[in-house]
Amino acid sequence: MTSTWFTRVGIVFGKEVRDHSRDRRSLLLALIYPMLGPLLVAGGLFLASKTLQGDFRQQHIEIPVIGLENAPALAAYLQDKNVRFRTAPATPAEREDAVRQGRLPVVMIVPLSAKGQERFSVELITNLGRVDNLRVTSRLRALINAYNEKIADELAKKAGLAEGYGAPIKITQTNVAQDANIAVFFYNMMPPLVIFMIFLGGVHLAIDTTVGERERGSLEPLLLAPMERGGLLLAKALAALAFTAVTTVVNLAAFRVFMGMAVASSDRLAAPPGWEVFAQVFLIAIPLMAFAVALQMALAVITKSMKEAQIYLGLLPLIPALPGMVMVFSPLNPTDLTAGIPVLGQMLLINQLVAGQALDPLHVVIATLSTVISAGLIFALAAKWFRREKMFVLG
Amino acid sequence: MIEIENLSKRFGDVQALNDLSFCAADGRVTGLIGPNGAGKTTAFRIVYGLLSPDSGGARVDGIDAASERMAAQRQLGVLPDVRGLYPRLTAREHIRYFGRLHGGEGAALEADIDDLIQRLGMTEFADRLAKGFSRGQELKVALGRALVHRPRNLILDEPTNGLDVMSSRAVRHLIADMKALGHCILISSHIMSEVSLLCDHLVIVQAGRAVASGTPDELRAQTGADDLEEVFVRVLDSSGASGS
Numbered sequence: 001m002t003s004t005w006f007t008r009v010g011i012v013f014g015k016e017v018r019d020h021s022r023d024r025r026s027l028l029l030a031l032i033y034p035m036l037g038p039l040l041v042a043g044g045l046f047l048a049s050k051t052l053q054g055d056f057r058q059q060h061i062e063i064p065v066i067g068l069e070n071a072p073a074l075a076a077y078l079q080d081k082n083v084r085f086r087t088a089p090a091t092p093a094e095r096e097d098a099v100r101q102g103r104l105p106v107v108m109i110v111p112l113s114a115k116g117q118e119r120f121s122v123e124l125i126t127n128l129g130r131v132d133n134l135r136v137t138s139r140l141r142a143l144i145n146a147y148n149e150k151i152a153d154e155l156a157k158k159a160g161l162a163e164g165y166g167a168p169i170k171i172t173q174t175n176v177a178q179d180a181n182i183a184v185f186f187y188n189m190m191p192p193l194v195i196f197m198i199f200l201g202g203v204h205l206a207i208d209t210t211v212g213e214r215e216r217g218s219l220e221p222l223l224l225a226p227m228e229r230g231g232l233l234l235a236k237a238l239a240a241l242a243f244t245a246v247t248t249v250v251n252l253a254a255f256r257v258f259m260g261m262a263v264a265s266s267d268r269l270a271a272p273p274g275w276e277v278f279a280q281v282f283l284i285a286i287p288l289m290a291f292a293v294a295l296q297m298a299l300a301v302i303t304k305s306m307k308e309a310q311i312y313l314g315l316l317p318l319i320p321a322l323p324g325m326v327m328v329f330s331p332l333n334p335t336d337l338t339a340g341i342p343v344l345g346q347m348l349l350i351n352q353l354v355a356g357q358a359l360d361p362l363h364v365v366i367a368t369l370s371t372v373i374s375a376g377l378i379f380a381l382a383a384k385w386f387r388r389e390k391m392f393v394l395g
Numbered sequence: 396m397i398e399i400e401n402l403s404k405r406f407g408d409v410q411a412l413n414d415l416s417f418c419a420a421d422g423r424v425t426g427l428i429g430p431n432g433a434g435k436t437t438a439f440r441i442v443y444g445l446l447s448p449d450s451g452g453a454r455v456d457g458i459d460a461a462s463e464r465m466a467a468q469r470q471l472g473v474l475p476d477v478r479g480l481y482p483r484l485t486a487r488e489h490i491r492y493f494g495r496l497h498g499g500e501g502a503a504l505e506a507d508i509d510d511l512i513q514r515l516g517m518t519e520f521a522d523r524l525a526k527g528f529s530r531g532q533e534l535k536v537a538l539g540r541a542l543v544h545r546p547r548n549l550i551l552d553e554p555t556n557g558l559d560v561m562s563s564r565a566v567r568h569l570i571a572d573m574k575a576l577g578h579c580i581l582i583s584s585h586i587m588s589e590v591s592l593l594c595d596h597l598v599i600v601q602a603g604r605a606v607a608s609g610t611p612d613e614l615r616a617q618t619g620a621d622d623l624e625e626v627f628v629r630v631l632d633s634s635g636a637s638g639s
Contacts, residue, residue, distance in 0.1 A: 217477030225496035226465035
């Protein structure tokens, strides 16, 4: 009674999946770790929306001031624009310290020399290193500029000049970033993190089923079973691929759910990509998962110990994720050439999907073929190494 | 039957096997004994297809272990020195895994597994995860794994290493039963009392070659020693002297 090649691959695959579904580390990597990135990104999006967004024109701001009595017209103008005042610390050192430490968002100082003058200067003590101060500081600057233009117009009118003579260029600004692009910036962080998880999801399984088996001494009994070595490694790779796929599904679903929750906190943020986009990202990423697993198996097979494998494979996810991080700030669209670079091709396509762009079917074919072929070649190399006597003879 | 003919194997500068030949016949327990590093494990690994010989060959029931590895492996049950269990599988799952890899399935396989669990005294821990098993329990699982496909030939590397008295007795009885059924049993052991109790034929190996072989009585007669340990020492001394 002998079994077929497929049956034997299925038996080993089933054993590895059963074995590792009982392993805390494999489960952590597959089910919990993939939620951390989405949680951080969605948390960042939520905080950014709270800090930078909202219709501030309707809200009052409170400005610590010194010498406001020296410019009553400015004070009245600002009060009319929903600005409330409070007394700032008395000494310059105290004021600067309070702003530096973030206890005060800004301090406005109107010097004595402004008293009774139409032209005077005001000093703002600001700390632009703190994002939470930007809202108050930029609104105060905008109001003072508006007051400036109003006075310039009045002076021009008095002098019989045309309105706007004193301030020839008026800037009107429509900040769409505050409404939509902040969210899009965070959505662009998703592809590198998804790719990072793809290269991490099956890593423990890849190590444990190869170099780990050798170290535990269970590889030798396994190789005594009548089975092709290539089939044996393939079964283990398929098990690692299954865990990688689960990791990716959890990762993508967590991104969609958490980002949806962050966006729900504000009606001014762009909605995250829909579930159908996430499904497409998963499909595009399948060759990438195969590539990641092939690379993990190859590295795991040539390393001498689990410790060594953990060092190499722990760093591996960073390498493909780095170009993705660069593309968060400088997005790149695929060409026939770049789509053909394994891993990069998928990365570009996933970026396009997340950005809501249509994919060029040719790019999808090129990227899929190049990554699948590369994965096959790497796996063939891993299988060749796996057949070496060195693989199972320690010492 | 396991036949080894003019087997040589070198690892770098080390000549692990040097023209080793012997035969382990059916219905007999053959003991391969020798000091550490003599080449016993290397010879076993060539027989079960893990290593390829530089020259010579090994056959299991007439099947060449190198060119027809999988067919030879089907005829073999092996208990390696390192038991190598999966901590997250139960004893029963271990035996089932290897039974299925050998082509077993369904009710017949489950019946064989139940029978082995009974015979090896594993009932108490058959459905427990292997993590934390004693050495005796590990050995029983490894034996079950080696026997599940009913092999005609058995290779047992240090079969009672680390076992308590009762477990050692159980293993010895099992070996005797297998021999009575006409199986070929090839064992390696450092325990001379065990070798004396179990083996019908001995092959003493040193530096990768067989330096003496025969029944325990024949070897006693050749060396003039009554005790098997003394036989072993005298054979090694004389082969060392002849080699120098």
